[in-house]
Amino acid sequence: MVFYASRPQSSHEQVLSQTSQKSSNFTERHIGPNCDDIQQMLELLGISNLDTLIDKTVPQAIRLKQSLQLPEALSEYAALAKLKQIAVKNEVYRSFIGMGYYDCITPPVIQRNILENPGWYTAYTPYQSEIAQGRLEALLNFQTMIIDLTGLEIANASLLDEATAAAEAMSMSYGVCKNKANTYFVSQDCHPQTIDVLQTRAKPLGIKIVVGDHQTFDFAQPIFGAILQYPASDGTIYDYRAFIEKAHAEGALVTVAADPLSLTLLTPPGEFGADIAVGSTQRFGIPLGFGGPHAAYFATKEEYKRQVPGRIVGVSKDSQGKAALRLALQTREQHIRRDKATSNICTAQVLLAVMASMYAVYHGSAGLKQIAENIHSKTAMLAEGLKRLGYSIVSENFFDTLKVELGTRSKEAILSSCEAQKINLRIYDETAVGISLGETTTVKDLEDLLEIFAFDDKLPSPPPPHASRLNGGNPRTALAPLPFSRTTSYLTHPVFNSYHSETELLRYLHKLESKDLSLTTSMIPLGSCTMKLNATSEMIPVTWAEFGNIHPFAPRSQTQGYQILFDQLEEWLAEITGFAGISLQPNAGSQGEYTGLLVIREYHESRKEGHRNVCLIPTSAHGTNPASAVMSGMKVVPVACDSEGNVDLNDLKAKAEKHSNQLAALMVTYPSTHGVFEEQIQEICAVVHSHGGQVYMDGANMNAQVGLCRPGDFGADVCHLNLHKTFCIPHGGGGPGMGPIGVASHLVPFLPGHVVVQMHSKSGEFPHSPIGAIAAAPWGSASILVISWMYIAMMGADGLTDATKVAILNANYIAKRLEKYYPVLYKGKNALVAHECILDLRSLKKSANIDIDDIAKRLMDYGFHAPTVSWPVAGTIMVEPTESESKQELDRFCDAMIAIRKEIAEIESGKMDVQDNVLKNAPHTAESLITGEWHHPYSREQAAYPAPWTREHKFWMPVGRIDNAYGDRNFVCSCLPMEAY
Structure with a gap:
């Protein structure tokens, strides 16, 4: 994978980067709060500026030391024009x-x-x-x-x-x-x-x-x-x-x-x-x-x-x-x-x-x-x-x-x-x-x-x-x-x-x-689901004939536009994640998990260590994690989480030691499913590597990392990306999704191939993979990749970074506004959350006979969809506002939650x-x-x-x-x- 030459990180003295504002107005349209709103939200948190918030939230040891090396952001008009030039090929x-x-x-x-x-x-x-x-x-x-x-x-x-x-x-x-x-x-x-x-x-x-x-x-x-x-x-x-x-x-x-x-x-x-x-x-x-x-x-x-x-x-x-x-x-x-x-x-x-x-x-x-x-x-x-x-x-x-x-x-x-x-x-x-x-x-x-x-x-x-x-x-x-x-x-x-x-x-x-x-x-406001703006300009190219009317097995000579799109998107995603190779074939997040584990499995087999079949999975993990592990032929061994919601490092070390000869992988979500940046993530990865295992990172929460840190830099070997979360492909009422994976250089040879189509033009770039095809089509749901291409092209490096910062700000703003009414279950070391927060409602069952579903259904009367309920902890809700929601909308949601708490108080x-x-x-x-x-x-x-x-x-x-x-x-x-x- 080719990377751009490095350039020094731009200053972020202002709330939103000047670079992104000058080069494109799309960032302003994508990010909900304006500069005045952001300053008011920071004041509520008692923090002077956005960079200080990020410094207190994301561990310094894993922070990027330079900006992402991506092309300059384009306006909506310019991005559509550039993509049309690609499409006509x-x-x-x-x-x-x-x-x-x-x-x-x-x-x-x-x-x-x-x-x-x-x-x-x-x-x-x-x-x-x-x-x-x-x-x-x-x-x-x-x-x-x-x-x-x-x-x-x-x-x-x-x-x-x-x-x-x-x-x-x-x-x-x-x-x-x-x-x-x-x-x-x-x-x-x-x-x-x-x-x-x-x-x-x-x-x-x-x-x-x-x-x-x-x-x-x-x-x-x-x-x-x-x-x-x-x-x-x-x-x-x-x-x-x-x-x-x-x-x-x-x-x-x-x-x-x-x-x-x-x-x-x-x-x-x-x-x-x-x-x-x-x-x-x-x-x-x-x-x-x-x-x-x-x-x-x-x-x-x-x-x-x-x-x-x-x-x-x-x-x-x-x-x-x-x-x-x-x-x-x-x-x-x-x-x-x-x-x-x-x-x-x-x-x-x-x-x-x-x-x-x-x-x-x-x-x-x-x-x-x-x-x-x-x-x-x-x-x-x-x-x-x-x-x-x-x-x-x-x-x-x-x-x-x-x-x-x-x-x-x-x-x-x-x-x-x-x-x-x-x-x-x-x-x-x-x-x-x-x-x-x-x-x-x-x-x-x-x-x-x-x-x-x-x-x-x-x-x-x-x-x-x-x-x-x-x-x-x-x-x-x-x-x-x-x-x-x-x-x-x-x-x-x-x-x-x-x-x-x-x-x-x-x-x-x-x-x-x-x-x-x-x-x-x-x-x-669904935690872990990242329901952000799906901009109209991102959606327009989906129905262009040059993308929509192409058979997946058409000769490569007829699909040069798609090949350019894939090459650029793979390069951008590799830069964003810090990985050497990307496969776009998995056509859902669950498929990305499965693909990543098969890559790890095949890597072990290539090293005559096919006996490695134990997958360590924290108890807080998505249900798809253990299901994917079993489907890939692995034995799941759970790892405990501590009272703060972090992976219990001592339990991890004990389980890694116990299964050292059979350890294949650790599946870990970062930031954690509990909504915090775990300070010990590098040590967690090192423990697994020291016992011969590989680290699979669930990329469901990548929206809190883009531009701030990269999985490939702090120890992950594989990571899937939910393009229908972080990179703006709409959820579509439950689908479609896309779950491409990024891998470290030693895993690149094992990425998916396809029996019908030679997927990579450069000889030897991606040798035929022993894991074979994961999906029916060589590049999965290819036509919706244009959405993520448009998003990255219009945001640029600074816009993407700003989006991540505001996503973290919005979550902390909600947590701060609501903590007097609903305890925030987990926080990081500086009493801050990542891009989502878990509100603890368990005491309400005893005090007022109110279940989590009662609050979820009452929110409908206020005009809201409920946050994620009873997951990852029963009796809680997990809230993720994303960067796309304005302060006015965040306040409206908070007002609804506060009003509901007052209704509960009347029962109490x-x-x-x-x-x-x-x-x-x-x-x-x-x-x-x-x-x-x-x-x-x-x-x-x-x-x-x-x-x-x-x-x-x-x-x-x-x-x-x-x-x-x-x-x-x-x-x-x-x-x-x-x-x-």
């Missing part, structure tokens, strides 16, 4: 590559009102379900769509991509199968990237992968599961019933990776015996984006509901008995099950799942079937034309993909003609190519394809049959053989049959959006009833206020308008407090009849 060809990725049409009403709408993309994971009913309904629609199309009983609310969903299916099959086998059969007809990811994920679990032909596999070797592609990667539609019957006879579970659009015409997997179905919903209106983000799906039988990875939206009821939605069966999740979890999935692809569900809502069953029939009809026409030209088609049973045998024809000549027409095909070898058609394929495309394959021959004449029926017509014949044709109905629920005009869909989208609290309403004094009070009954809906008799000992006004700002703008909850236990006892994860809503 990408060439948008017509893609017929297929392999799970297809050109499709994003309906403009969905693009403008979901993908480009901050009301949808700035919301957080729907853990506070009363203020997330809109996206929860959209996700319930998604689950219903998947259940209908696959013919299975339950589905989750999306996964990261098809390949990792297949890996989750393998892991789940391994966990529930009872035949004791450790071999997993993978059809050779699966997409190559899926096979690659499966092999990567199988190795640390001790699973043996057998790749073979399902038609000849004899089951002589016991298997616990199998995966089949439907249609196959080369387009062939196989009858898998005989194979599945044999697998079931062996006690194995069978997963079918199915294209959901094809399932509008083909017999669904659940009807021919599949236990699990996975796939990608990319072609349901989601841009290619050079590989992502795209929402994968996962469907299975209800008997496995507690083993399903990821999140499931379930139906329950609220305090008035009204149907209401929430995340179901949360006891399955890694934050609760930790090292017992079967999956480390934390981020889903909610925004993309919402888009895919609305694509189905917009088109309905008839519209989707028409799109599928149109694609199949054109594929049949193309096959007929190619056969007339003398080519052989590998299979007559196809949906949208043909494998064409070239015979004596020259592959190079065909590719040369493709280049002239700006067309990409799939290249198998010298003897065959693949052609996959999609929603955007036109009759002109077919003519161009036939012309390419015709060479000097005359094009087929007369025209292929039924050419006049291409535009919305029926396919040439029913899909043959007949047993493959679908006979069952799907998408019959009214939601898929009510919003087919743009006007109706627009109103439906707005109705759902109005049920959700996002950053468009108020700050979302006996003035308010212990059971019937504004907290126990929160949140208050408009319906509960205006219908029926009012029998509460407090007024309607106190319930609905507890603060002055609620009279100016009121966010009304669509439902009252939701009964989670009822929903789990009466599990429903698909759409209810419309009257239920």
